[in-house]
Amino acid sequence: MIPSISWKNIWRNRVRSLVVVTAITLGLVGGLFSSAIYKGMAERRFEEALTKEISHIQIHNPKYLENPEIGFSISNPAGLIDFINSQESVKAVSSRLKITAMIGSSSSNYGVNVIGIDPLKEKEVSKLYTTLLSTDEITEQFGISDPAELEKFQADSVGYYFENTRRNPIFIGEELAHKLKIKVRSKVVITFQDVQGNLTGGAFRVCGIFRTENSAFEQANVFVRQNDLIGLTGLEKGSAHEIAIFMNDVEQVSELSALLSENYPNLETSDWKTLEPTIAMMNEMMDVIMTVIIVIILLALGFGIVNTMLMVVMERGKEIGMLMAVGMSKLRVFTMIILESVLLCLTGAAAGIGISVLLIELFSKTGIDMTAFAQEGFEAMGFAAVFYPTLGVDFYIEVTVLVVLTGVLSSVYPAWKALKLNPADALRSE
Amino acid sequence: MNIIEIKDLVKIYDDKKTVPVTAVNGVNINFKPGEFAAIVGPSGSGKTTLLNLLGGLDEPTSGEILIDGKQMGNLNSRQKIDFRMHNIGFVFQAYNLIPVLTAKENVEFIMHLQGQSKKARDKRSQELLEAVGLGDRMNARPGKLSGGQQQRVAVARALASKPKFILADEPTANLDSKSTETLLDIMEKLNIEENITFIFSTHDARVVNKARRVITIEDGVVVEDKER
Ligand SMILES: Nc1ncnc2c1ncn2[C@@H]1O[C@H](COP(=O)(O)OP(=O)(O)OP(=O)(O)O)[C@@H](O)[C@H]1O
Ligand SMILES: [Mg+2]
Numbered sequence: 001m002i003p004s005i006s007w008k009n010i011w012r013n014r015v016r017s018l019v020v021v022t023a024i025t026l027g028l029v030g031g032l033f034s035s036a037i038y039k040g041m042a043e044r045r046f047e048e049a050l051t052k053e054i055s056h057i058q059i060h061n062p063k064y065l066e067n068p069e070i071g072f073s074i075s076n077p078a079g080l081i082d083f084i085n086s087q088e089s090v091k092a093v094s095s096r097l098k099i100t101a102m103i104g105s106s107s108s109n110y111g112v113n114v115i116g117i118d119p120l121k122e123k124e125v126s127k128l129y130t131t132l133l134s135t136d137e138i139t140e141q142f143g144i145s146d147p148a149e150l151e152k153f154q155a156d157s158v159g160y161y162f163e164n165t166r167r168n169p170i171f172i173g174e175e176l177a178h179k180l181k182i183k184v185r186s187k188v189v190i191t192f193q194d195v196q197g198n199l200t201g202g203a204f205r206v207c208g209i210f211r212t213e214n215s216a217f218e219q220a221n222v223f224v225r226q227n228d229l230i231g232l233t234g235l236e237k238g239s240a241h242e243i244a245i246f247m248n249d250v251e252q253v254s255e256l257s258a259l260l261s262e263n264y265p266n267l268e269t270s271d272w273k274t275l276e277p278t279i280a281m282m283n284e285m286m287d288v289i290m291t292v293i294i295v296i297i298l299l300a301l302g303f304g305i306v307n308t309m310l311m312v313v314m315e316r317g318k319e320i321g322m323l324m325a326v327g328m329s330k331l332r333v334f335t336m337i338i339l340e341s342v343l344l345c346l347t348g349a350a351a352g353i354g355i356s357v358l359l360i361e362l363f364s365k366t367g368i369d370m371t372a373f374a375q376e377g378f379e380a381m382g383f384a385a386v387f388y389p390t391l392g393v394d395f396y397i398e399v400t401v402l403v404v405l406t407g408v409l410s411s412v413y414p415a416w417k418a419l420k421l422n423p424a425d426a427l428r429s430e
Numbered sequence: 431m432n433i434i435e436i437k438d439l440v441k442i443y444d445d446k447k448t449v450p451v452t453a454v455n456g457v458n459i460n461f462k463p464g465e466f467a468a469i470v471g472p473s474g475s476g477k478t479t480l481l482n483l484l485g486g487l488d489e490p491t492s493g494e495i496l497i498d499g500k501q502m503g504n505l506n507s508r509q510k511i512d513f514r515m516h517n518i519g520f521v522f523q524a525y526n527l528i529p530v531l532t533a534k535e536n537v538e539f540i541m542h543l544q545g546q547s548k549k550a551r552d553k554r555s556q557e558l559l560e561a562v563g564l565g566d567r568m569n570a571r572p573g574k575l576s577g578g579q580q581q582r583v584a585v586a587r588a589l590a591s592k593p594k595f596i597l598a599d600e601p602t603a604n605l606d607s608k609s610t611e612t613l614l615d616i617m618e619k620l621n622i623e624e625n626i627t628f629i630f631s632t633h634d635a636r637v638v639n640k641a642r643r644v645i646t647i648e649d650g651v652v653v654e655d656k657e658r
Contacts, residue, residue, distance in 0.1 A: 001542045008530035318525040325487055325522075327515025327543050327591075329508065424487040427522055428478065 002332060006339035009312075010347070017344060020308050024348025024403070025355065027297040032356035032399065035290040036389035037368070042286045044213070044384055046279055051127040053217050054275045055094075056253050057245040059260065062268040064241055070099050070233055071195050074267060077240040083263070084245055089252040092124030095240035097229050101192035101201075103172075103222060105180035112176065113221050114190055115242075116229035119162040125246040128171075128223075129161040131210045159184035159208030168228050169207035173218025177209050184209060190224075195234040202232050214382035287395075294399055301348075302410040309341050309414035320418050321426025334415045341411030342404055349403040353396055360389045432496075433594055433627060434461040434484065439493035441479050441650075453479040455650035456493070461595070461629065466621045468641035469631040476650040477631035481599045484629070485518050486510045498594065515543060519588030521598035521630075526584035527572040533559060533583045534568040540591045558586035562616050578609025582616060589620065595627035602637055614640045 010017050050056060059080070064072035074080065077095050084093045097116030102109050123129055135154065139145050144153055162169050170188060172180075182188065184206050191201035204224060212218055230237055247253055253271045260269040273280035313320070320333060328336075367386040370378065375385040439457040444450035453476045461467065469477050482488040484495060486502055495502045497517065505513055514520075527536045537555040559568050562582035564575075572580050581601055588596045598617075602610040618640060620626050630637070638644055646654040 001539075005528065005530060012530060319528065322520075322522060322525050323528070324511070325485070325514070326520050326587075327511055327540055329511050332543070422488075424482040427487075427525065 002336050003339055003343070006336050007343050009336075009340050010344050013312075016308060016311075017347075020305060020344055021348040021351065023304060024301055024345060025351040027301050028294075028349060028352025028399065028403075029355050029359070031294045031297045032352065032391065032396075033359055033389065035293060035395070036356070036360045036364075036391040037387050038290065039286060039391055039395075040364070040387050040389040041383055042282050043390060044388060045382055046283055048213055048384075049276055049279050049382070050250070050272055052131070052212055053126075053214065054272055055125050055244040056247045056250060056272055057257050057260070058270050058275060059243040059245075059264070060241065060268050060270070062266075065268055065270075068098070068100055068241075070193060070235070070241075073097075073235060073239045073241050074243065077243060078238060080243065080264060080267070084243070084260075087256060087259075089247055089249070089256055090245055091248045092121065092246045094118065094121045094125040094244045095226075096122075096242040096244060097226055097233065097235070097239065098241040099192050099229070099233065101190050103176070103180070104189045104191070105182045105186065107181045108179065110176065110179060110219070112219075114192070114229065115221060115223050116226040117223055118226055122223070123161075125244050128210050128212070131212055132161060132208055133158050133211065156183045156185075157209060159206065161208050162225065163207065165205050165207040168202060168204040169225065170204035171208050171210060171223040172206055173215075173221065174209050174211045175215045175218035176222065177206070179219065182206060190222075192232075194232065200232050200234075202228070204228075213379055213384040215376070215379045216382065290395065291398065291402075294402060298402055298406040302406045305341055305345065305407065305410040306413060308344075309337065309411045310417065312340065313337065313414045313418045317421055317426045321421050321423040324421070325423040325427060330419050333418055337415035337418055338408055338411045341414075342407035345403045345407035346400075349400055353399065356391075357396075360391055363387075363389050431462075432460040433463045433498060434459075434629075435496040435499075436460070436484070437494050437496070439480070439483060439495065440491045441476075441483060441488070442491045453650050454483065454490075457647070457650070457652055459645060459652065459655065461627065463594075463627055464621070464625045465627050465629070465643055466618065466641055467629050467643040467645060468638050469629065469645045469647065470633070470638055471647040473633070475647050477647065478599050479650075480647065481597050481629070481631055485520060485597045486514050515540060516591060517594045519591065519593035519596040521581065521584045521588050521596060521601045523600045523603045526587070527580055529572050532569045532571055533564060533575065533586075536572070536583055537587045537590050539587065544591060554590055555586070558589055559583070561620065562586045563612070576609065578605050578613060581605060581609070581613050585613070585617060585620070589624075589626065595629060598628065598630035600631055600633065602632065602634055607636065610634065610636060 059074065061072045061074050081093055081095060084090055094117060099114045099116070101112060101114045103112045133141065135150050138150060138153055138158070142153065144150050162171060177183065180188065186206045187203055188206065189201055189203050191199065194200040210218070230239065245256070247256065257269045257271045324330070324333060367388050369386050371385045378385040436457055436459045439454055440452070441454040442450050442452045457480060469480060471477055479488070483490050486505070490503070502510070528539065531539065534555045537558055538551040541551045541554065556565070556568065559565055562585055564579060564582055564586070567575060567579065572583070575583065584601070585596075602613055605613065614637060617628055621628050632638060641658070643657045644654070645652060
């Protein structure tokens with residue numbers, strides 16, 4: 001019965017309560033929606049980095065990490081690869097040659113990492129090949145629908161993942177292709193020092209151009225077939241600088257990396273957190289930041305609620321005195337007032353969360369397109385310029401708990417004031 | 431056997447800022463079950479103070495109150511609330527009802543606090559509202575009732591928990607003469623038919639005329655106590 005009285009009491013001053021409810025609703029929609037954008041950005045970046053750039057675990061010769069020289073390769077990688085493949089938690093392994101080199105077109109030169117891979121194995125570890133645009137995606141992103149133009153665009157600006165080019169194919173990023181002013185089928189020259197320290201190099205032909213949301217990655221990495229590269233390096237066949245592992249489940253990373261460090265103490269095993277500490281930090285900080293945003297919003301709202309509840313207690317002094325006179329205990333009076341505030345807050349929370357869920361649901365499908373404003377700015381930092389907001393159920397629960405807490409805390413003082421009322425004084429009609 | 435015994439009751443208001451006010455100054459009164467008693471006196475004579483002390487809403491400065499032979503002064507504040515809930519029905523001059531509840535819900539309120547079953551509450555609240563002539567307004571909220579009707583609901587509410595007696599401080603002060611008469615008739619009827627003890631204060635000569643015992647106080651002292 002007390003909850004029902006509290007609830008009805010809220011609507012005695014409809015306008016005032018609606019003002020408070022609206023404030024809570026708007027505050028929460030703002031907080032939740034912006035949190036969802038950050039969360040969406042962070043998750044997207046996390047996903048992109050792991051599936052297209054760094055994978056879950058990488059193994060190197062420790063010297064290579066200090067100084068990426070061609071000679072610091074992993075000795076006898078075959079045994080290591082077999083060991084990794086025998087682990088149940090591993091989805092795929094790819095061994096890579098990784099050489100710093102100059103890439104040149106007829107117009108310019110850039111320093112890049114040349115990564116020598118087995119294209120089929122690499123496919124299992126990195127989803128980079130999926131960034132080659134389909135005709136539908138070309139139409140959607142570039143507005144090209146004429147079949148002849150589509151075909152031309154695909155042939156010149158998209159290409160293939162190590163197919164359709166017989167000799168020395170090279171898979172490069174869009175950003176780099178722009179800088180070098182080259183297209184699919186263009187020829188580039190790669191120059192680097194071999195194991196003996198002699199300048200060496202080779203000519204490669206662009207087979208395809210990948211597009212990611214991270215322009216720095218696009219510019220810094222090019223991919224060639226291991227077999228095409230090994231001959232130029234002077235390294236033994238089967239050598240590797242980097243072994244990349246993709247797990248069935250990201251949760252299993254720490255277990256395997258511990259096992260690898262133990263069994264291969266001479267090699268350096270790095271998990272994704274070590275490889276991209278900013279992403280790891282962003283992932284961990286995001287929840288904290290989101291909570292802080294909500295807490296600040298609720299704190300501000302809380303002061304408004306204290307004020308409202310104080311007004312409630314003052315206005316109803318005589319009524320509260322009467323209730324205490326006829327037998328309502330202090331605990332019940334206290335509960336009644338706290339509940340009124342909590343229910344008021346929960347009404348706002350229900351509206352705020354409801355609207356946020358709808359908005360987030362809507363925009364998580366369509367995306368919020370910021371390309372018109374700052375595509376390059378975002379992509380330079382590795383973020384997609386289209387946001388897909390997302391929030392977990394656990395965050396909604398956390399927010400609801402915080403709202404209840406706000407309701408309780410902001411009515412403790414008003415409720416305590418009510419308890420101080422002396423029924424005899426309160427009831428004296430003056 | 432007295433239901434209430436008031437012995438040498440004194441109440442001095444002293445807020446330490448202004449001159450202390452002696453509102454009740456050595457009052458001795460006994461009440462028997464079934465009385466219909468009015469406390470009268472000029473404004474400021476101490477009627478409200480006396481009723482508040484009697485209802486345990488305020489602490490006496492000295493003296494004691496025994497209800498059914500039990501010392502009120504020995505109860506702590508929690509026991510006092512409980513005691514009030516089970517033994518005393520209150521009707522105030524105004525602000526008797528919870529505005530957001532219907533007449534029936536208001537009458538059931540204390541029974542709710544006492545933890546009575548829905549069936550018991552339903553039955554008693556209907557009976558009581560019919561007894562005060564509001565059987566057809568049970569689901570109206572106080573705002574939709576006249577002042578006199580609201581006071582009748584308050585009487586029904588005061589009776590709901592089957593208290594030993596009812597204290598009413600100027601229950602008719604805000605009522606017109608017609609409503610005053612109706613309310614008093616109902617109180618009198620309940621007093622006679624159900625043998626419920628009523629102690630009420632008033633300024634109103636018409637109300638005084640209905641009482642079977644009139645206690646007059648002046649400056650906190652009983653100056654006359656006569657049965658009729
Ligand atoms: N809380 C208080 N503090 C100080 N003095 C008080 C307080 N309450 C009442 N008094 C004083 O006590 C005296 C008795 O007041 P009380 O309200 O009991 O009179 P009353 O007979 O009920 O008057 P009325 O007919 O106007 O209701 C008055 O002089 C009043 O000013
Ligand atoms: Mg009075």
